Amino acid sequence: VFYHGGFAVLLMITGIGIYLEIIKHERLEQITLASYDLNEAVFIEHIKKTNKLRLEFSKHIQEVHGLPIKTWVVKADDFITYLHPNIRHKYQSFEDFIQQHQEDNELKIQIKFPAMKKHIVLLLKGSFTLEHRFVCLGFDMTQQDRTEKRLITQTEKLNALAIESQKIIENTGVYISKMTPDGTIVFASESLANLYDLDKDTIVGKNALTLSERYGDFDHSWFADLIEKGSSEGTSIIKTSQKIYHISWKNDSLYDIQGDLEYLITVGSDITDLVVLNQRLEYQSVHDSLTNLLNYRGLIEQLDSIKKINRAVSFFIDVRDLSFARDYYGNEIGDFILTKIADEIYGLSRNYQAVVSRYYGDQFVMVCFDPSDEELEKLLVKFKETMLKVYQVDHANVQIKKSIGYAIYKKHTEDINQLITLSSLAMKASQMSVHNEIIEYHPAMSEALNQNIDLAYRLHQAIIDSKIQVYFQKIMDVKNYEITYIEALARWCDDDLGFVRPDVFFKIANDSNLIDYLEEYVVHQSIFKFAQLKEQELYNQTKLSINLTPSSFLRDGFADLIESYANEYKIDTKDIVIEVSENTFVHNLEMCNEFIKAFKEKGFMIAIDDFGSQYSSLTILENIDYDIIKIDGAFITNLSSEKNVAIIQMIQKIASLSHKLMIAESVETKEISDLLLSFDCHLHQGYYFHKP
Numbered sequence: 001v002f003y004h005g006g007f008a009v010l011l012m013i014t015g016i017g018i019y020l021e022i023i024k025h026e027r028l029e030q031i032t033l034a035s036y037d038l039n040e041a042v043f044i045e046h047i048k049k050t051n052k053l054r055l056e057f058s059k060h061i062q063e064v065h066g067l068p069i070k071t072w073v074v075k076a077d078d079f080i081t082y083l084h085p086n087i088r089h090k091y092q093s094f095e096d097f098i099q100q101h102q103e104d105n106e107l108k109i110q111i112k113f114p115a116m117k118k119h120i121v122l123l124l125k126g127s128f129t130l131e132h133r134f135v136c137l138g139f140d141m142t143q144q145d146r147t148e149k150r151l152i153t154q155t156e157k158l159n160a161l162a163i164e165s166q167k168i169i170e171n172t173g174v175y176i177s178k179m180t181p182d183g184t185i186v187f188a189s190e191s192l193a194n195l196y197d198l199d200k201d202t203i204v205g206k207n208a209l210t211l212s213e214r215y216g217d218f219d220h221s222w223f224a225d226l227i228e229k230g231s232s233e234g235t236s237i238i239k240t241s242q243k244i245y246h247i248s249w250k251n252d253s254l255y256d257i258q259g260d261l262e263y264l265i266t267v268g269s270d271i272t273d274l275v276v277l278n279q280r281l282e283y284q285s286v287h288d289s290l291t292n293l294l295n296y297r298g299l300i301e302q303l304d305s306i307k308k309i310n311r312a313v314s315f316f317i318d319v320r321d322l323s324f325a326r327d328y329y330g331n332e333i334g335d336f337i338l339t340k341i342a343d344e345i346y347g348l349s350r351n352y353q354a355v356v357s358r359y360y361g362d363q364f365v366m367v368c369f370d371p372s373d374e375e376l377e378k379l380l381v382k383f384k385e386t387m388l389k390v391y392q393v394d395h396a397n398v399q400i401k402k403s404i405g406y407a408i409y410k411k412h413t414e415d416i417n418q419l420i421t422l423s424s425l426a427m428k429a430s431q432m433s434v435h436n437e438i439i440e441y442h443p444a445m446s447e448a449l450n451q452n453i454d455l456a457y458r459l460h461q462a463i464i465d466s467k468i469q470v471y472f473q474k475i476m477d478v479k480n481y482e483i484t485y486i487e488a489l490a491r492w493c494d495d496d497l498g499f500v501r502p503d504v505f506f507k508i509a510n511d512s513n514l515i516d517y518l519e520e521y522v523v524h525q526s527i528f529k530f531a532q533l534k535e536q537e538l539y540n541q542t543k544l545s546i547n548l549t550p551s552s553f554l555r556d557g558f559a560d561l562i563e564s565y566a567n568e569y570k571i572d573t574k575d576i577v578i579e580v581s582e583n584t585f586v587h588n589l590e591m592c593n594e595f596i597k598a599f600k601e602k603g604f605m606i607a608i609d610d611f612g613s614q615y616s617s618l619t620i621l622e623n624i625d626y627d628i629i630k631i632d633g634a635f636i637t638n639l640s641s642e643k644n645v646a647i648i649q650m651i652q653k654i655a656s657l658s659h660k661l662m663i664a665e666s667v668e669t670k671e672i673s674d675l676l677l678s679f680d681c682h683l684h685q686g687y688y689f690h691k692p
Contacts, residue, residue, distance in 0.1 A: 040140035084110035175268035291342035299357035316423035360498035407441035456512035474690040488526035531569035550584040573603035633666025
């Protein structure tokens with residue numbers, strides 16, 4: 001009994017021990033699973049007695065690197081051959097490897113085990129040595145190592161970029177500031193501080209708006225836009241003790257993670273030289289380089305800018321015999337005399353409200369505004385005194401005669417631009433007079449002009465001698481600012497009469513049966529120059545627009561002639577638009593449609609020019625086959641009229657529904673352009689975009 005009882009107790013104790021060992025083993029399995037199998041790990045065991053190395057790979061590392069066997073047994077020294085060549089030379093054997101790193105808690109090595117495609121970074125941890133063996137656990141840190149290296153490289157790049165950016169900010173002329181939402185400056189580049197005669201330390205803490213006011217800039221609209229819209233652009237003029245600066249600004253707002261406005265950033269560039277250059281170019285474009293007086297363009301622009309004129313007198317002065325002085329004494333002497341005469345005329349104008357222009361060659365125009373009868377008489381006396389004058393140049397006396405004619409607004413005409421032409425007719429009468437007299441315009445002079453005797457002859461000669469010039473005006477698509485079309489414009493400058501307005505010489509051509517010759521010449525020159533322009537990349541997709549008079553458009557065979565010109569210069573007829581004024585279609589629409597069909601069959605596009613200027617009827621749009629409507633400039637320049645706006649919107653709607661295009665003419669300001677774009681009218685032509 002005692003024996004059986006003792007055996008039972010011993011069996012129970014043994015069972016309990018086995019149970020506890022099972023629990024311990026399961027716990028170790030869980031620990032191994034957590035720390036080993038779920039990681040990219042390798043268990044390394046070195047058995048000293050056999051000098052063998054047991055490598056056991058976790059499931060994860062097997063899957064990642066495609067290892068076919070979980071446990072490998074190799075010679076210990078083979079481990080050294082697995083190391084990367086950069087570190088392999090440090091060790092003679094595995095024992096040498098263990099000795100060098102016996103005290104290391106952690107060690108990173110680059111190694112490629114058999115069946116691996118490339119080296120990995122292995123972090124050895126927890127190594128320890130027992131009596132007969134060395135064991136450690138290695139973790140694959142390749143991805144982490146790459147990430148660390150990338151972070152280090154990126155950090156170095158960012159640091160270098162920050163240093164470089166700081167250098168750029170400090171060493172360039174860019175004006176940079178960072179400010180709080182109330183305008184208080186918290187950072188400023190050195191160039192910005194220098195602009196305001198301050199240094200970087202003293203400018204910090206100052207209010208940007210107050211500072212700009214101190215230097216003459218009181219426009220704070222950019223600041224309001226920046227606060228409200230998050231960004232703004234603009235220019236400002238800063239007046240310092242040394243000079244006046246023109247600054248172009250681009251401003252942006254910075255927001256915190258809650259979306260609240262935190263800082264304002266302003267970046268400015270000095271565009272003073274560009275502004276001065278543009279001002280100089282603009283001045284040169286409207287002034288004569290020899291006399292510094294207005295040129296023809298400048299005179300016309302000046303007259304057009306005057307809103308109300310009650311009375312005006314135009315004096316047209318032609319300097320005669322100066323060509324003989326140039327031939328005899330040289331061009332420098334001729335130019336000297338011309339500048340002396342320009343100074344005389346300008347001196348006379350200073351006592352009046354007047355503009356003076358070197359109109360063309362040796363011709364001048366002075367327009368005097370609102371002179372009284374007494375002032376006009378005094379001015380005529382002064383001009384009379386200078387009609388025949390001797391100029392002393394380099395000890396030589398040069399006698400110069402001037403022919404002077406004048407016309408009065410509104411006595412002779414109510415068109416201020418026509419006033420110049422009338423005064424030139426009076427000057428021509430002065431040229432033919434045997435007396436030194438200033439001649440006032442008389443209607444009989446216009447009657448002579450209307451007879452086309454002299455001017456028609458000059459026009460015919462100009463066509464023969466190729467003196468009619470063709471220029472182009474751009475038609476822009478403001479949605480993408482591409483030059484969609486260019487319109488050919490004919491310009492004529494006669495040697496004696498100067499610039500002759502296109503409407504004048506086209507009327508002369510029509511009245512004197514020269515219209516066919518003129519239009520053939522202009523069309524040929526237009527296509528010839530367009531072909532040259534087409535070679536430039538900027539105009540690859542641009543189409544040419546040619547304006548035809550009704551008589552030429554309705555002329556048999558004219559479409560064939562234009563097609564032959566296009567073929568001659570290898571221009572696709574689809575790249576040519578034929579513009580016809582709306583009064584062409586007033587009579588016999590059936591005949592008009594036959595000619596339109598002839599043009600369109602050859603590939604030409606058809607545009608109705610100056611729509612709304614004369615005989616507009618919406619039925620025209622229903623009864624002819626057109627591609628483009630060109631709205632007359634009279635509607636465009638008066639968009640303050642609700643009626644005009646409604647008409648434009650209606651025509652745009654008709655064009656859109658008919659899948660046609662609409663071009664707005666006479667677009668001369670940004671405001672007009674923006675308003676038209678809001679109507680979905682995006683093809684614009686006018687001086688705002690291009691002055692030919």
